[in-house]
Amino acid sequence: MPAEEKIRVLIVDDIDETRENVRRLLQFDRDIEVVGSARSGKEAIQLTQQIKPDVVVMDINMPDMDGITATEEILKKMPFVQVVILSVQGDPSYMRRAMLAGARDFLTKPPSIDELTAAIKRAGKMAQEERERSAGTFPSGAAVPGASHGHPVGPLGRIIVVYSPKGGTGVTTIATNLALSLNDPQNEVLLIDASLQFGDVMVFLNEQSKNSVADLSPRAEELDPDIVKDVCFKHSSGISVLAAPPRPEIAEGVEADHFFKMLQYLKQIYRYIIIDTNSYMTEVVQTALELADLIVLVTTQNIPAIKNANLFLSLSDKVGIAREKIIFVMNLFDKHNSISPEKVGETLRQKIHYVIPFDEKVVNLSITRGVPLMVDNKIHPISKTIIMLAEGIRERAAKMDDIGMDLHLKK
Ligand SMILES: Nc1ncnc2c1ncn2[C@@H]1O[C@H](COP(=O)(O)OP(=O)(O)OP(=O)(O)O)[C@@H](O)[C@H]1O
Ligand SMILES: [Mg+2]
Known part of the structure; x- marks a missing residue:
């Protein structure tokens, strides 16, 4: 896969070791490229605007701004970005809040390599499709015939x-x-x-x-x-x-x-x-x-x-x-x-x-x-x-x- 089609990922976590672990899990995947990392919610918002990743892998508990608020802020400014939440809380209410904030997926820490790469690939594909859609590939709001497996980009129901x-x-x-x-x-x-x-x-x-x-x-x-x-x-x-x-x-x-x-x-x-x-x-x-x-x-x-x-x-x-x-x-x-x-x-x-x-x-x-x-x-x-x-x-x-x-x- 050519470099420009790789899924560009930003990792957000306040703990150095976690960021490093996630990076390590992703480094050998040919379809994924880690393009940056941030230590806080605020830094995540800033970096997302600068480097425009496809996918943000986001922690929830961070000192300055929690990951759910950061997700909301990011999606307000950069609607194509897809956020995958990574949290120690397996609590369903967290998951709901994350989904309501617009997160694409929710994984519990520590994720397995398969879980993480599958979630990032799903989200990455979604980011690319949304970009294409907004670029006028599909008429807005219309159902897309033959929407690809697992990732329909059809009507906003x-x-x-x-x-x-x-x-x-x-x-x-x-x-x-x-x-x-x-x-x-x-x-x-x-x-x-x-x-x-x-x-x-x-x-x-x-x-x-x-x-x-x-x-x-x-x-x-x-x-x-x-x-x-x-x-x-x-x-x-x-x-x-x-x-x-x-x-x-x-x-x-x-x-x-x-x-x-x-x-x-x-x-x-x-x-x-x-x-x-x-x-x-x-x-x-x-x-x-x-x-x-x-x-x-x-x-x-x-x-x-x-x-x-x-x-x-x-x-x-x-x-x-x-x-x-x-x-x-x-x-x-x-x-x-x-x-x-x-x-x-x-x-x-x-x-x-x-x-x-x-x-x-x-x-x-x-x-x-x-x-x-x-x-x-x-x-x-x-x-x-x-x-x-x-x-x-x-x-x-x-x-x-x-x-x-x-x-x-x-x-
Ligand atoms: N506008 C109406 N005029 C007369 N009868 C009606 C009307 N609307 C519904 N009914 C009757 O009221 C009864 C209850 O209707 P329906 O099953 O749609 O209600 P529901 O709120 O879904 O009930 P449930 O709580 O059992 O699910 C039915 O026998 C139906 O024929
Ligand atoms: Mg009824």
Whole structure:
């Protein structure tokens, strides 16, 4: 491989010996060239700007500025650089923070030579692809046909979580119809049933899938577009579906960290990832909410549902979920009920954006037949509101793209 195509690596660690060890591990690899090293977060930012490496191998605990903050700063200034975090903490919360800061990979110290070189090569390839993409090789935001194995450089996917802190409010009905409404050949949709124990998305579609989240999520580290295509169910409408596990006990095997990594990968393949959830906040549901670009929060005119929506809003304020991410929807709306959407909006200090009418007969029939309204009854008022919701989501996603907003794959 010619020198100019080698993956250029910067090593950041405050301990001399660790830097030296990492350098030693990499010195005989013909595809990798260590182009510099830094002893602190601040020095890392400065050197990255000067020498423009492809990959930064970054420690977390450093005296002046920790590696996660340094990662954030670097990616703000140099979005093509890929950061691989190397930390003594195997703690999943560290890993999440690192990934949220935009790090490409996370290894625990001391890494094996194979682990380290594989992570650097993956990241290096990504850096080169992102450079090419921005140089105009691919139209921005468009899916890239035949994206290379393991490294699709396709759409910057948006995760939309449909959630209600009260069961039975219509989350699955909305998620399924929303997925159908958002899908088109340029904007592929994946519908994930994250109501893992008793998910019923496949029932709503009157289909059966041989695979489920439990088949894809444990392989989060080794995903490629073929594996994803293999596991996901392709519905006749064109949407892909990642079903809930066939039996509740299998759901227990789905780990939140794997789910997290899986979602991050899927964002590179699908333009919209719609996640159906259950009201009980499992770790998987929490992970989905944490990664959501938008949250469709569903309530009804029923007092417990409103009370729980209020609790959810307070909780999301506390954990730092921006209110702009929340799209508040009232389902099962009955105009004879005196609890109006306006009243609920005022009481909860959160405007209701969309109101979906109650029509038991039509919705129940669609579920019984397994034919969603969006397939054969687009003119029904329920469908029309969901189409408006989809339009609102498209607009918001486009705005996010414009301002380059992405926590996980910095553009
Ligand atoms: N707009 C509507 N009008 C009338 N009935 C509706 C409407 N939306 C949903 N339903 C009905 O409400 C019930 C619950 O819907 P759905 O399964 O979508 O809710 P959910 O929030 O996903 O429930 P769960 O908590 O069990 O997952 C279903 O029987 C469905 O037919
Ligand atoms: Mg449901």
